Amino acid sequence: MKIIDHITNIFQEKFGSAPVHVARAPGRVNLLGEHVDYNDGFVLPAAIDRATYVAFSPTDSDQTQLVAADFDQAAVFSPRTIPLKTQTDGSPLPEWALYPAGVMWALNEDHLQARGMNAVYASDVPRGSGLSSSASVELAFITAWWTLGGWTLPSMQSALLGQKAENQYVGVNCGIMDQFASACGVENRLLLLDCRSLEWKTIPLPENISIVIADTKVRRKLTSGEYNKRRAACEEAVHLLKQDLPDITALRDVSVEEFNRLAGKLPAEVSKRARHVVEEIERSKQAEALLEAGNILRFGELMNECHVSLRDLYEVSCPELNVMARIAQSLEGCYGARLTGAGFGGCTANLVACEQAEEFSQSLAKGYQVEIGVQPEIYITRASNGAELLK
Numbered sequence: 273m274k275i276i277d278h279i280t281n282i283f284q285e286k287f288g289s290a291p292v293h294v295a296r297a298p299g300r301v302n303l304l305g306e307h308v309d310y311n312d313g314f315v316l317p318a319a320i321d322r323a324t325y326v327a328f329s330p331t332d333s334d335q336t337q338l339v340a341a342d343f344d345q346a347a348v349f350s351p352r353t354i355p356l357k358t359q360t361d362g363s364p365l366p367e368w369a370l371y372p373a374g375v376m377w378a379l380n381e382d383h384l385q386a387r388g389m390n391a392v393y394a395s396d397v398p399r400g401s402g403l404s405s406s407a408s409v410e411l412a413f414i415t416a417w418w419t420l421g422g423w424t425l426p427s428m429q430s431a432l433l434g435q436k437a438e439n440q441y442v443g444v445n446c447g448i449m450d451q452f453a454s455a456c457g458v459e460n461r462l463l464l465l466d467c468r469s470l471e472w473k474t475i476p477l478p479e480n481i482s483i484v485i486a487d488t489k490v491r492r493k494l495t496s497g498e499y500n501k502r503r504a505a506c507e508e509a510v511h512l513l514k515q516d517l518p519d520i521t522a523l524r525d526v527s528v529e530e531f532n533r534l535a536g537k538l539p540a541e542v543s544k545r546a547r548h549v550v551e552e553i554e555r556s557k558q559a560e561a562l563l564e565a566g567n568i569l570r571f572g573e574l575m576n577e578c579h580v581s582l583r584d585l586y587e588v589s590c591p592e593l594n595v596m597a598r599i600a601q602s603l604e605g606c607y608g609a610r611l612t613g614a615g616f617g618g619c620t621a622n623l624v625a626c627e628q629a630e631e632f633s634q635s636l637a638k639g640y641q642v643e644i645g646v647q648p649e650i651y652i653t654r655a656s657n658g659a660e661l662l663k
């Protein structure tokens with residue numbers, strides 16, 4: 273595999289020997305349940321066949337020397353410097369290094385040893401594309417550190433550690449979905465997670481169906497604040513709805529009927545945001561039965577409804593994502609198309625009949641290019657395993 277050779281060569285050049293280990297952790301695509309993980313809802317992601325790879329060897333010092341091959345940059349940090357977000361020479365950590373350093377910080381907080389290592393990493397999950405490149409970096413490094421530390425963690429615990437790093441160190445208030453999918457992915461399976469109980473199961477990918485990812489090439493930054501604003505609106509909705517529904521702790525606890533009755537009491541914007549969440553949780557509750565019954569037609573319709581809701585109620589879409597979803601939905605063989613991940617740019621997820629997936633991809637690329645003037649990247653993905661040690 274090219275990316276592993278690439279980081280192995282850089283490792284050899286920089287550190288003068290071959291890396292002892294290589295770990296990988298995938299990105300994810302989400303099919304249903306968007307912006308509901310932090311509302312205790314249900315999500316239906318799959319780990320994809322694009323991942324972050326880290327080549328690493330233990331050292332005797334407590335310093336970690338890290339090369340980010342994709343940025344052609346290096347950073348050196350240790351357990352003493354990470355609380356300050358600095359390198360060992362006192363300079364600030366570059367932004368990309370916050371993810372691995374955040375993992376070291378989270379491990380130390382939980383009294384798990386993150387010993388010093390030399391490491392080179394690279395990723396083919398496009399950054400800022402809604403495919404969870406940051407979670408894949410976090411899980412790749414958790415895997416590296418458990419390998420060197422001689423301790424292990426259940427995969428859900430690894431996911432929670434990755435989320436802690438992102439919430440408390442990087443400063444993005446994300447839910448558990450991305451780290452969960454990157455940690456717990458299973459080949460050829462969709463993952464159904466209850467974000468309240470953290471119970472999860474796998475569901476087979478419907479036969480003869482391909483997941484096609486369509487990258488608009490619009491890039492966003494999750495830290496830009498819009499994401500955190502959406503979370504705050506959901507919290508405000510819960511706070512206000514508690515006056516009539518004192519037992520609720522999250523929007524998960526509000527039925528569509530209750531919401532319809534009480535929505536008028538909420539400020540207009542808060543009401544739109546909360547309606548998306550309440551209705552999206554309702555949609556995602558139907559996913560398992562529909563997939564089991566092989567009702568891909570209805571499942572695809574729910575995906576399309578989800579896109580409309582993210583566009584009009586949650587307002588996290590953008591013109592390019594809307595064009596990509598609209599063209600896809602008009603093409604032969606497409607059951608459903610919608611933006612995936614946080615939004616504000618990035619990718620759509622498309623469910624397409626296998627035998628039409630190639631032609632679908634070509635027509636979608638052409639149509640998008642004509643309307644937007646940008647060449648998108650469109651590929652058929654495979655549901656893959658979660659974080660793992662390769663060597």
Ligand code: GLA
Nearest residue numbers: 306307446447448449613614
């Ligand atoms: C980002 C976050 C996830 C989730 C999605 C939206 O990917 O990291 O926790 O909230 O957005 O569903």
